[in-house]
Amino acid sequence: MTQQDLHNQRLLKEAEQKVMHQHTRRHFIKESAMGLGALALGSMFGSCGNSSSSTTANLFDAANPLAPKAPMFPGKAKSVIFIHMAGAPSQLELFSYKPELAKLDGLECPQSLLEGKKFAFIRGVPKMLGPQANFRQHGQSGTWMSDYLPHLSTMVDDMAIINSVTTEQFNHAPAQLLMHTGSARLGRPSMGSWVTYGLGSENKNLPGFVVLTSGGNNPDAGKSVWGSGFLPSVYQGVQCRSEGDPVLFIKDPAGMDRDLRKASIDAINKVNQQQYEEYKDPEILSRIAQYEMAYKMQISVPDVMNINDEPAAMHEMYGTSPGEASFANNILLARKLVEKGVRFVQLFDWGWDMHGDSSGNAVNIGLVNKCRKVDKPITALLLDLKQRGLLDETLVVWGAEFGRTPMRENREGKEMLFKGRDHHAEAFTIWMAGGGIKGGVTYGETDEIGYSVVSGKTEVYDIQATILNQLGFNHEQFTYESQGRPFRLTDVSGKVITDILA
Amino acid sequence: MIVLFIDFLGYFHPVLVHLPIGILLLAGLFQFMSRSEKYKSLKPAIGISLFWGMLGAIASCITGFILSRSGDYDGDLISTHQRFGITVAIVTIVAYSLNKKNNPAAQWSIALMVLLVIITGHLGGSITHGSDYLTKNFSLKKDEVANKRKPVANMQEALLYHEVVQPILESNCYGCHGPNKQKSKLRLDDPDFIMKGGKNGTIIFAGNVDKSKMIERLLLPLSDEDHMPPKEKPQLSKNDIEVLKWWVENGADFHKQVKDFPQPDRIKPVLLAMQSGEQKSAVSPTSIPLTNVNAGDKNAIEKLKERGVSIFSVAQNSNYLSATFVAVDGITQSDLNLLEQLRDQLIWLKLGDTKINDEQLKTIAKLTALTKLYLERTGITDNGLQHLKALSQLQYLNVIGTNISIKGIGQLKQLKKLDQLYVFQSGITGNDFRKMQSMFPTALIDNGSASMAFLQSDTVVINEPIFVP
Numbered sequence: 001m002t003q004q005d006l007h008n009q010r011l012l013k014e015a016e017q018k019v020m021h022q023h024t025r026r027h028f029i030k031e032s033a034m035g036l037g038a039l040a041l042g043s044m045f046g047s048c049g050n051s052s053s054s055t056t057a058n059l060f061d062a063a064n065p066l067a068p069k070a071p072m073f074p075g076k077a078k079s080v081i082f083i084h085m086a087g088a089p090s091q092l093e094l095f096s097y098k099p100e101l102a103k104l105d106g107l108e109c110p111q112s113l114l115e116g117k118k119f120a121f122i123r124g125v126p127k128m129l130g131p132q133a134n135f136r137q138h139g140q141s142g143t144w145m146s147d148y149l150p151h152l153s154t155m156v157d158d159m160a161i162i163n164s165v166t167t168e169q170f171n172h173a174p175a176q177l178l179m180h181t182g183s184a185r186l187g188r189p190s191m192g193s194w195v196t197y198g199l200g201s202e203n204k205n206l207p208g209f210v211v212l213t214s215g216g217n218n219p220d221a222g223k224s225v226w227g228s229g230f231l232p233s234v235y236q237g238v239q240c241r242s243e244g245d246p247v248l249f250i251k252d253p254a255g256m257d258r259d260l261r262k263a264s265i266d267a268i269n270k271v272n273q274q275q276y277e278e279y280k281d282p283e284i285l286s287r288i289a290q291y292e293m294a295y296k297m298q299i300s301v302p303d304v305m306n307i308n309d310e311p312a313a314m315h316e317m318y319g320t321s322p323g324e325a326s327f328a329n330n331i332l333l334a335r336k337l338v339e340k341g342v343r344f345v346q347l348f349d350w351g352w353d354m355h356g357d358s359s360g361n362a363v364n365i366g367l368v369n370k371c372r373k374v375d376k377p378i379t380a381l382l383l384d385l386k387q388r389g390l391l392d393e394t395l396v397v398w399g400a401e402f403g404r405t406p407m408r409e410n411r412e413g414k415e416m417l418f419k420g421r422d423h424h425a426e427a428f429t430i431w432m433a434g435g436g437i438k439g440g441v442t443y444g445e446t447d448e449i450g451y452s453v454v455s456g457k458t459e460v461y462d463i464q465a466t467i468l469n470q471l472g473f474n475h476e477q478f479t480y481e482s483q484g485r486p487f488r489l490t491d492v493s494g495k496v497i498t499d500i501l502a
Numbered sequence: 503m504i505v506l507f508i509d510f511l512g513y514f515h516p517v518l519v520h521l522p523i524g525i526l527l528l529a530g531l532f533q534f535m536s537r538s539e540k541y542k543s544l545k546p547a548i549g550i551s552l553f554w555g556m557l558g559a560i561a562s563c564i565t566g567f568i569l570s571r572s573g574d575y576d577g578d579l580i581s582t583h584q585r586f587g588i589t590v591a592i593v594t595i596v597a598y599s600l601n602k603k604n605n606p607a608a609q610w611s612i613a614l615m616v617l618l619v620i621i622t623g624h625l626g627g628s629i630t631h632g633s634d635y636l637t638k639n640f641s642l643k644k645d646e647v648a649n650k651r652k653p654v655a656n657m658q659e660a661l662l663y664h665e666v667v668q669p670i671l672e673s674n675c676y677g678c679h680g681p682n683k684q685k686s687k688l689r690l691d692d693p694d695f696i697m698k699g700g701k702n703g704t705i706i707f708a709g710n711v712d713k714s715k716m717i718e719r720l721l722l723p724l725s726d727e728d729h730m731p732p733k734e735k736p737q738l739s740k741n742d743i744e745v746l747k748w749w750v751e752n753g754a755d756f757h758k759q760v761k762d763f764p765q766p767d768r769i770k771p772v773l774l775a776m777q778s779g780e781q782k783s784a785v786s787p788t789s790i791p792l793t794n795v796n797a798g799d800k801n802a803i804e805k806l807k808e809r810g811v812s813i814f815s816v817a818q819n820s821n822y823l824s825a826t827f828v829a830v831d832g833i834t835q836s837d838l839n840l841l842e843q844l845r846d847q848l849i850w851l852k853l854g855d856t857k858i859n860d861e862q863l864k865t866i867a868k869l870t871a872l873t874k875l876y877l878e879r880t881g882i883t884d885n886g887l888q889h890l891k892a893l894s895q896l897q898y899l900n901v902i903g904t905n906i907s908i909k910g911i912g913q914l915k916q917l918k919k920l921d922q923l924y925v926f927q928s929g930i931t932g933n934d935f936r937k938m939q940s941m942f943p944t945a946l947i948d949n950g951s952a953s954m955a956f957l958q959s960d961t962v963v964i965n966e967p968i969f970v971p
Binding site: 067068069070071072073074132150151154200201202203204205206317319339340341359362364365368369372375376379380383384386387388389392419472 | 790807810812813814815816817818819820826828829854876878898900902922924926948949950951952953954955957959960961962963964965966967
């Protein structure tokens with residue numbers, strides 16, 4: 001028997017004693033009474049409940065939760081990069097070309113548009129605000145795009161632009177939750193969690209669902225937008241940083257070498273294993289798997305998150321500079337992660353909430369600067385995925401939680417110093433590229449001022465259904481049993497936008 | 503005119519029948535209750551209810567007979583219902599007269615009458631709501647509701663009529679043109695009936711889609727009165743209609759398998775979608791083979807998994823496999839031997855960033871089902887690439903970041919299906935790239951020439967609004 005075995009044995013004994021120690025007479029009496037009750041209840045309810053419904057059985061292998069799994073049908077996309085502009089940029093300055101709105105600039109908004117509507121900040125009668133950007137047609141498809149995104153407009157023939165998205169929420173946090181979890185309230189799993197639950201990860205050394213944030217803040221809805229909800233916690237997004245340690249506490253503490261770390265993790269897992277044998281709680285198995293994953297990630301994550309080794313031409317193309325927490329760095333990382341088999345990369349860039357309350361939040365100043373920071377990296381991502389033969393199997397989604405009003409914001413009913421737009425849930429733009437999406441498509445129309453959808457109305461659920469479809473899932477059949485009923489990402493709605501599929 | 507009016511009377515049957523049912527059951531109830539001392543006073547009511555119930559039963563018989571001649575209903579069920587209905591009327595008459603004469607046998611005839619009313623009512627219900635109406639919620643098959651068809655497991659091997667066409671008809675048409683109802687005297691639940699047609703004549707002309715009324719009705723706009731199924735009923739999907747058209751076009755055959763028929767390009771994605779049950783064919787029909795294979799060797803798959811290879815089916819109901827070595831450090835000959843055991847199943851293989859060498863490519867060349875092969879950033883050379891000539895199904899080849907030259911890639915010229923080639927950061931540049939394009943004239947070739955224009959504005963941060971004319 002080696003030193004280590006002896007040590008482990010002692011540890012197990014200690015754990016056992018600890019449990020015994022906490023087990024008082026009261027526990028014993030309580031458990032005996034409860035046990036009897038449970039036995040009776042169990043026999044009473046044994047015949048009902050969901051244990052028999054094999055069709056909706058959750059496909060969760062606790063011992064190996066991230067093992068790759070087959071999709072329902074051969075999906076075109078293997079992975080997803082979801083680029084979320086937190087705060088919601090104005091569609092009227094970027095994708096939705098509204099020449100009529102320019103003619104109405106400065107006129108008072110007609111009452112008919114305001115009746116029965118609620119706005120976050122607009123009060124009284126606001127004035128209309130014409131588009132602040134110049135629009136031109138681009139590519140063979142002749143897609144309209146603004147000069148705020150000069151690089152991205154060269155890619156229109158690879159993109160499907162959906163100008164008719166609507167949401168149910170006009171405040172950031174609930175709208176972000178709705179976009180990513182299918183519910184405006186907390187507690188549902190995020191899209192990335194659903195996808196890793198359904199498909200597992202192709203790389204056992206990396207998490208299946210990685211989150212990268214930039215812009216100085218996390219999204220308003222907090223970490224719940226990449227939470228796992230009622231799915232096993234192993235499927236929640238792992239937030240990585242492009243500055244400093246990629247994952248907090250990923251380095252071994254001073255004085256602890258890798259062998260010792262391995263030995264301690266093995267010992268902890270032994271104790272956990274023993275607990276599992278006793279209680280049979282599958283969460284314990286996932287905990288064991290997570291410890292092992294964390295150990296492997298200590299090597300693999302710093303490696304994949306290191307962009308120093310990328311050639312200068314790549315840095316030039318993406319506009320990256322290693323070591324900062326920038327959107328460009330995150331985009332380059334997203335490509336690297338996808339290349340390494342990560343299933344779902346979720347990017348959030350904060351600071352797109354252009355209310356016009358400062359120059360940095362003006363649609364004709366701050367928005368331009370913000371666009372310049374993302375235009376090049378996003379374009380580089382599409383080009384780079386393409387030249388690496390990965391665009392076909394990587395679905396890139398760009399979007400936000402809602403859009404902006406064609407009216408100029410008048411906070412407290414007064415004219416503001418800078419030009420801004422208020423939150424608008426009734427019409428905004430999301431685009432997709434790669435992963436079996438048709439290029440050069442503009443889908444859906446809004447009225448001539450971009451206020452509401454005229455044709456091709458697309459709900460948030462439709463976006464989610466389409467993403468799942470591209471990965472090989474029928475969103476109506478992809479469910480998880482929780483609290484006695486099956487749940488789906490798209491709740492009771494959603495239809496695949498077949499017009500944008502290749 | 504008179505005939506029309508009589509037909510019109512027939513439509514009152516479903517309303518009228520409820521009167522005798524209610525009244526006669528009430529008569530039974532009165533009879534039962536009046537046996538006790540407390541309710542003795544109900545006795546005279548028995549005769550009254552029997553009388554009105556009798557009139558109702560006779561009226562129901564007459565209207566029912568008229569309705570049955572319309573031919574919209576299933577013959578067998580109708581005739582049983584009819585016989586029972588007439589019996590009810592007769593027994594009621596008998597019960598009424600016995601009761602009038604205060605004959606003690608009256609109570610037995612009333613009991614018989616009640617029993618017959620229940621049976622007849624049930625039979626009538628079966629005709630309108632379907633014979634499984636009462637029990638369908640108890641039966642194990644309750645999940646198989648209309649329009650939820652199971653995907654076909656193996657489309658090419660499937661019998662075109664029995665496994666593809668019939669389920670479409672069953673879930674969309676049998677309701678009105680099946681065993682229980684035959685609207686317009688048309689039945690679609692049997693080949694003979696289908697070919698016979700309905701009261702408007704033949705509905706299918708084998709090989710002639712344009713003449714076939716069935717297809718015409720399906721294709722009429724929803725607003726058209728003659729459109730089928732009626733607009734309030736669930737509609738056929740585009741794929742369903744496409745398949746029916748294809749079936750009629752090829753002779754409306756009832757016996758052959760799908761693979762026996764010519765499959766033009768427009769039908770391939772439709773068949774594939776029906777096989778997998780997806781909403782729209784997300785995969786172009788060439789990227790996963792249409793034919794099915796047997797399951798791969800479980801043992802080999804398990805062993806590869808133990809090695810850290812990510813290997814799994816490309817879809818839940820498919821035996822084709824995808825394998826990724828992204829988390830495996832070194833690739834060994836034993837790994838390759840295991841892959842070889844799965845050569846019929848393996849269609850996608852990712853070996854990027856591994857230490858695969860030219861010698862090992864010889865084994866890769868035996869994996870002849872491969873359609874996608876990733877060899878990016880590996881040490882392979884032109885010498886090894888020549889073995890891949892054997893991969894006749896290959897559509898996608900990724901050799902970015904390798905030393906492959908134009909000579910090496912030229913060896914794959916004869917791979918007719920190869921239509922995506924990625925050669926970024928390889929030995930193929932400039933002139934060679936143009937040569938390569940002429941070698942693979944129809945393929946998409948990317949040598950990574952992607953570049954972005956330099957724009958002055960990229961690095962400038964503005965403080966003033968930019969000018970908009």
